[in-house]
Amino acid sequence: MLDTLLNRHFAGKVVRKDLTKLIKEGANVPVYVLEYLLGMYCASDDEAIIRDGMETVKTILAENYVRPDEAEKVKSKIKERGSYKVIDKVTVRLNERRDLYEALLSNLGVKDAAIPGSYVKQFEKLLVGGIWCIVTVQYFFEEGQKGSPFTIGDLKPIQMPNMDLEGLFEGRLAFSEGQWIDVLCRSTGMEPANLTERVKWHLLARMVPFVENNYNCCELGPRGTGKSHLYKEISPNSILISGGQTTVANLFYNMARRIVGLVGLWDVVAFDEVAGISFKDKDGVQIMKDFMASGSFARGRDAIQASASMVFVGNINQPVDTLVKTSHLLAPFPASMIDSAFFDRFHAYIPGWEVPKMRPEFFTNQYGLITDYLA
Template identity: 55%
Template sequence: MTALDDKINSQFPGLVVRKDLVKQVKGNAIVPTYVLEYLLGQYCATDDEASIESGIETVKEILRKHYVHRNEANKIQSDIKERGRYKVIDRISVVLNEKTDAYEAVFENLGIKKVAVDSVTVKENPKLLVTGIWCIADVQYEFSEDSRISPWILEHLKPIQIANYDFDAFLTARAEFTLDEWIDVLMQTIGFNPEAFGRRSKLLQLMRLIPYVERNYNIIELGPKGTGKSHIYSEFSPHGQLISGGEITVAKLFVNNSNGRIGLVGFWDVVAFDEFAGRDKTANRALVDIMKNYMANKTFSRGVQTMGAEASFAFVGNTDHNVPYMLKNSDLFEALPVQFHDSAFIDRIHAYLPGWEVDVIRGEMFTSGYGFIVDYLAEILRHLRSDDLSNRHQAFFSLSDSISTRDRDAINKTMSGLMKLLFPAGGETQEEVEELLKLAIECRKRVKDQLKRIDATYPVVEFSYMTKGGMKTSVQTLEEIQFPAFYHKSLSDDEDDGAVLEEQPQTETTSSPSVHNTVRAAPKVNTPAEPTPSEDHVVVSENQKGISFDKLFGSYLRGATEIKLTDPYLRVFHQMRNLMEFIETVVKFKAPEDDVNIHILTSPDDTRMEQQVQYLEQVQQSAEAAGVRVTWEFDGTGTIHARHIITNTGWKILLDRGLDIFQRFEMNDAFSLANRIQEQRACKAFEVTYVKAEK
């Protein structure tokens, strides 16, 4: 157990569970995570190993006896008949039989229909009438000679949801965690290992929760396959409903005018549309129009009557192309069906979550630590839906006057959701709010910038904010920083964009005069024009790609025969791999006939000194064959913090992160481009300053 695990267990006793237990008990049961964690919460909400082991066996036994596998449905039906009554765990829905004026339940896995259910049960659980809910139910069998009477009777039903919670106690306990700790608690709750994610990546994951805390919030996430886009909406909460994008109808989503029955938006907090993308898909134009009206006004029509609802929409789908391709040839919404690739529909989306920044899910990303029982957190998030924190950031910042009302509302709703997730009881600092505000503005700016490409009548908007002291900061999307030539390209341009990514300007968004920074590309073979090193300052954003040691250092290392690298953290494997890749850059940019001496000053790893020395010796032996002589020394004072490179050609390169600039990636996967090409890796946020020093 980590210190964070200890803390969450002490602050939320009985409300947390070890997240790897779900896999242990699930087996081949096809049930949502919240169902399993509900059961684990009854028996395993503790950090006592003996109790956990006993609880796991109890839950396994409950699932073995009462969860209905479809291939065992006949056997369970027989057990019910022979015993007269039996408890089952199944997904249950209810329909009204108008001929008999009675409600009838359908058990999805058990495969029985026309199960008699009383009106009181239906009134207490109206979601039974929509898409059904997971329940623990007592089913009775009473045979009748009358063939019109079904022998199946639903005697008792209990939805799989937490019975009660203390919201004030939740707020009190939250105050005991720092923001970093709380973010990690939420990450572990949704099943992820926080150490496998950078700060921005964590916030992007948590943005998927905003529809659960914010009413009538519309978010879209488009990106590559396998990034877990739909997981939150299918597994996390009993208040969310995931449906296939191809199954949307007016009757299912809003209202069936033939019988007046309200659709999904009337019963669920979140309606998520899976596989929403696909240019070959079609949608009913009337449906699109009703959705646009609902997304803008929170209302829909039921005949001549106008009705309101609170359901948030989440649209998730896969992209067909990478980001620069979309920016060059179309727009970031290109994957949407034609009917939804509509400026009025897109303008009603509050935030575009960049799915291409989310890593494909790997085994190492899952946590074995503790997190909330998801059903408990789902109830807390539902409670927070009634709060409005959209103006809390205004204590520190104000949005630019050029931002329209619709854009402003979108940013405010995203901020409200983030504040509810991270600061439900307040206590935020200006610095913490600014980080969230930049993200909220960026996610709306991504929508508006693409609208400008789709429909030229949309005006150019300056997305910026100001402090109370009048200091102004402009916000850019990461794609804008990474691919400026494509991002600001009009779709009507016929220019040959060839290899425009050779230079990528990085603009530091501060209140001071902007600094034009350039990440220089590695020189091309047989290209006479090579970048000339000059004093400069480079700012790289978190999750930015297209960065390499060749671009950062190559031209500054050319011609150097003496290089000194100071980096206190050259210890573990990935740090030593970074060192080896730095030496590769030195080899590429030196003349074949030259010898280069690299001297390394680093700090000793007192816990693994032998391994550290072994790594350095391996680096030394490998580099020598290429004409690079590596020496090193350990700083015995433990006081070095500066990280820099000094060459005998007069350059000093200041590195705020040293060589450790890349996010985690799968280093053992030979088929991963990120493993083989630095430009394919997501970066941590860092800065590099180039200073011409005396030789």
């Protein structure tokens, strides 16, 4: 029933989630990259079209997706053919000495391919954190050449270029509230039929930071409940910082280079493994508190505004009732952050221990919105 409604009202923007699972197991590509391709070739409920589409997507991934261990083989193809299309994550930086932009292709391992400035203006995310793209890489070598022989010819982000909000509101009218909650759960790959009402709300709460500016929350719970999966795979607009040290310059503002850090570039900045967070700068936690309270912070002479939401994800390794008796529910945070003023700035605490550990029956095989459209 939901599948028919989705295919009717969101044609080309839905995908059968078990297809994602089938291909995801073979290719280490983010889900939104896969589903962008599946949405292009498999958006139908006709088995034959789906079969052909799957073959096409597999072929595209096999021929164009660069696996890090095959980088040299692909570089050789680019040299021999003069140019070649690849799917890779592209990050750009400005080389002031040569006065041009240089692209880093993560899997291919090419560090300084010249890239036209027009792409950088069009897709600013290239400068911060990078975007997955379908890129035509060209090769031209001449004696005495200073830069890299690799250059970027054509670049197309594997993300939907524009969003038709009116169409979304119109399509939404065909669904009841309960049905829409199920659609949202299925779009992230979960099967709502096997989840209790309360768990569904927890899964939705994880998604609030994507739509609310400066919304701060934390989820602490046992391992294997899919806490950080959402922030890493579901949206091209969020970044997951895997535990460990970070700096004020990286996160907020780099005073030497006068550029805003991650909070200015992403909708959601999520910290995995909160226990490991530590700032190299003494004032790191203080600036974070300031930002979480007001959406702005002061660095040097400037007050800088940013709208990123902050999410803190961590593991509680003992039963909750024991934890409550011996300490408190925010115990996994590092000592420098255990401060009531910091926790007052959270809008929500998602009880991760109420979300079941992921087992096959919790993953859906039905249709959901492609993650890029959802994002």
